[in-house]
Amino acid sequence: MSLxxxxxxxxxxxxxxxxxxxxxxxxxxxxxxxxxxxxxxPINMVSIVGGDFPKxxxxxxxxxxxxxxxxxxxxxxxxxFWSGKYHLDMNTRDTLVTDLxxxxxxxxxxxxxxxxxxxxxxGNLSPAVQISALKQLxxxxxxxxxxxxxxxxxVAMPELQEALQMVDLLMVNDSEARQLSGEYSLVKAAKKIQxxxxxxxxxxxxxxxxxxxxxxxxxxxxxxxxxxxFDPTGAGDTFAGGFIGYLDRINDISFExxxxxxxxxxxxxxxxxxxxxxxxxxxITPEEIEARVNEFIMLSNFEVRAK
Amino acid sequence: MSLxxxxxxxxxxxxxxxxxxxxxxxxxxxxxxxxxxxxxxPINMVSIVGGDFPKxxxxxxxxxxxxxxxxxxxxxxxxxFWSGKYHLDMNTRDTLVTDLxxxxxxxxxxxxxxxxxxxxxxGNLSPAVQISALKQLxxxxxxxxxxxxxxxxxVAMPELQEALQMVDLLMVNDSEARQLSGEYSLVKAAKKIQxxxxxxxxxxxxxxxxxxxxxxxxxxxxxxxxxxxFDPTGAGDTFAGGFIGYLDRINDISFExxxxxxxxxxxxxxxxxxxxxxxxxxxITPEEIEARVNEFIMLSNFEVRAK
Numbered sequence: 001m002s003l004x005x006x007x008x009x010x011x012x013x014x015x016x017x018x019x020x021x022x023x024x025x026x027x028x029x030x031x032x033x034x035x036x037x038x039x040x041x042p043i044n045m046v047s048i049v050g051g052d053f054p055k056x057x058x059x060x061x062x063x064x065x066x067x068x069x070x071x072x073x074x075x076x077x078x079x080x081f082w083s084g085k086y087h088l089d090m091n092t093r094d095t096l097v098t099d100l101x102x103x104x105x106x107x108x109x110x111x112x113x114x115x116x117x118x119x120x121x122x123g124n125l126s127p128a129v130q131i132s133a134l135k136q137l138x139x140x141x142x143x144x145x146x147x148x149x150x151x152x153x154x155v156a157m158p159e160l161q162e163a164l165q166m167v168d169l170l171m172v173n174d175s176e177a178r179q180l181s182g183e184y185s186l187v188k189a190a191k192k193i194q195x196x197x198x199x200x201x202x203x204x205x206x207x208x209x210x211x212x213x214x215x216x217x218x219x220x221x222x223x224x225x226x227x228x229x230f231d232p233t234g235a236g237d238t239f240a241g242g243f244i245g246y247l248d249r250i251n252d253i254s255f256e257x258x259x260x261x262x263x264x265x266x267x268x269x270x271x272x273x274x275x276x277x278x279x280x281x282x283x284i285t286p287e288e289i290e291a292r293v294n295e296f297i298m299l300s301n302f303e304v305r306a307k
Numbered sequence: 308m309s310l311x312x313x314x315x316x317x318x319x320x321x322x323x324x325x326x327x328x329x330x331x332x333x334x335x336x337x338x339x340x341x342x343x344x345x346x347x348x349p350i351n352m353v354s355i356v357g358g359d360f361p362k363x364x365x366x367x368x369x370x371x372x373x374x375x376x377x378x379x380x381x382x383x384x385x386x387x388f389w390s391g392k393y394h395l396d397m398n399t400r401d402t403l404v405t406d407l408x409x410x411x412x413x414x415x416x417x418x419x420x421x422x423x424x425x426x427x428x429x430g431n432l433s434p435a436v437q438i439s440a441l442k443q444l445x446x447x448x449x450x451x452x453x454x455x456x457x458x459x460x461x462v463a464m465p466e467l468q469e470a471l472q473m474v475d476l477l478m479v480n481d482s483e484a485r486q487l488s489g490e491y492s493l494v495k496a497a498k499k500i501q502x503x504x505x506x507x508x509x510x511x512x513x514x515x516x517x518x519x520x521x522x523x524x525x526x527x528x529x530x531x532x533x534x535x536x537f538d539p540t541g542a543g544d545t546f547a548g549g550f551i552g553y554l555d556r557i558n559d560i561s562f563e564x565x566x567x568x569x570x571x572x573x574x575x576x577x578x579x580x581x582x583x584x585x586x587x588x589x590x591i592t593p594e595e596i597e598a599r600v601n602e603f604i605m606l607s608n609f610e611v612r613a614k
Binding site (some may be wrong): 022045088089120184185187188205207208209211217218220221222223225226227228229251256257259260262263264292297298299301302303304305 | 308353396400443453491492493494495512514516518524525526528529530532533534536557563566568569570571600601605606607608609610611612
């Protein structure tokens with residue numbers, strides 16, 4: 001199979017109640033690729049970085065099966081930089097700095113070698129960039145998933161609506177689903193969003209898990225209850241990467257497979273938050289993933305006895 | 308088997324975004340007994356009402372297997388009255404009126420006919436009242452569960468701590484668990500609370516489901532995603548009543564049985580919120596409960612395929 005990811009590669013500066021890091025690699029593309037690399041390769045990346053992005057990090061991703069034919073390196077400019085500080089509850093954060101740098105001129109080019117992708121993930125980018133990447137494909141992938149955020153609903157709603165009509169699955173958090181639909185009830189929100197284009201909708205609820213909507217079916221995935229969330233940065237992109245990487249691996253998009261894929265994404269996200277940035281994702285073994293997935297099964301499995 | 312419930316029987320006046328009712332029967336005992344009556348009988352109630360509590364409602368509960376040998380009726384006084392108004396999100400509410408009336412002098416008497424109970428539920432009452440009821444039992448029940456609220460943490464913490472040491476299972480919502488433990492992480496909160504006495508802890512998270520903690524095991528139960536929550540009053544007590552009623556029915560307190568009991572409680576709570584007050588609980592059929600439980604299975608069941 002083949003997986004195409006369009007996303008950011010960036011530097012993050014992070015502060016949580018547990019400490020701070022000044023400059024660590026991040027970005028939706030980085031986290032998604034790292035997560036997906038546990039299940040499939042190649043992972044064809046379309047992204048943009050400045051000359052400051054570390055060659056050794058690119059090499060480390062390449063060694064995990066990530067292809068960078070679609071990576072634009074602007075030698076004399078800087079990579080996208082984001083800095084944020086998390087509140088004590090770890091569910092809310094303040095953005096301190098957003099330096100778009102090279103991202104401001106990102107015009108994604110899908111190289112010929114990436115054509116024919118079966119699965120595509122459009123990370124959180126401007127809807128115009130997402131649409132541009134999608135329009136370059138000669139053949140429609142089996143499944144196109146996209147992420148977005150409230151910022152694009154505020155400043156680019158018409159383009160966002162156009163993008164929504166082109167994708168199969170939208171992945172947003174609960175507050176974004178409410179803003180996009182104007183509905184408080186997530187069931188009502190899902191119905192409205194499904195009418196905007198995407199047949200599938202995943203609503204991420206952080207520590208409360210995630211909901212998958214398809215036609216009139218709903219799947220509720222738990223999140224692993226954790227003692228400490230060390231750094232939530234990248235957890236959503238890790239979830240998305242694990243989700244689509246697993247689907248690419250098993251090459252199936254039935255509702256049952258999507259349920260399992262959500263558990264895989266949740267398992268990887270539960271690792272991601274254990275250390276700063278993508279550090280923990282670089283270390284996980286297949287055995288650790290299997291054990292974590294078993295924890296999810298223990299956590300949510302039940303049997304109702306005949307009364 | 309036999310089930311003993313100590314709880315309030317009251318009048319509620321409710322206002323939600325969907326309408327209002329001026330005077331409808333309620334109280335933790337009422338909701339819990341109605342829920343439990345789907346699984347077991349007799350349900351031995353210890354409560355107090357004024358002369359104004361409708362005879363026909365008592366008769367309706369009796370016809371469902373509720374025994375009122377332990378009901379004190381104070382003919383010339385009024386029943387406990389609570390009035391509240393829900394906000395648009397249905398998760399928060401303002402208490403408009405709390406008239407304790409007969410509840411102010413509630414001194415629960417467990418009649419001889421109730422002795423030997425296997426299962427006991429202590430609804431949200433002052434810890435002193437909960438302790439008094441528990442101390443009257445000649446034989447320790449198989450399982451004693453209790454509910455409480457932040458108010459008792461504020462005004463009666465020493466008595467609450469004493470009560471916690473006497474029960475097997477505490478059932479609180481997430482904000483109560485955080486207040487009681489002083490921990491934000493629910494996993495840390497659970498560990499601290501389990502050290503206060505109860506071996507089992509259920510943390511109710513409203514529309515996000517519930518968590519059961521026992522030793523180092525956790526079960527995460529989903530809530531049924533609903534288009535509309537018409538009136539959330541009594542949902543927590545309904546959950547508790549369904550939970551303990553089911554356990555009494557199957558007469559087993561293994562972790563596996565508790566998981567199933569949580570699903571039963573969640574299913575009944577999902578009915579409760581469909582209409583004002585206990586109205587919907589009065590109507591449900593066994594077939595409806597079975598169908599609702601199947602919805603929970605569909606909602607949370609998944610299978611991970613070998614990769």
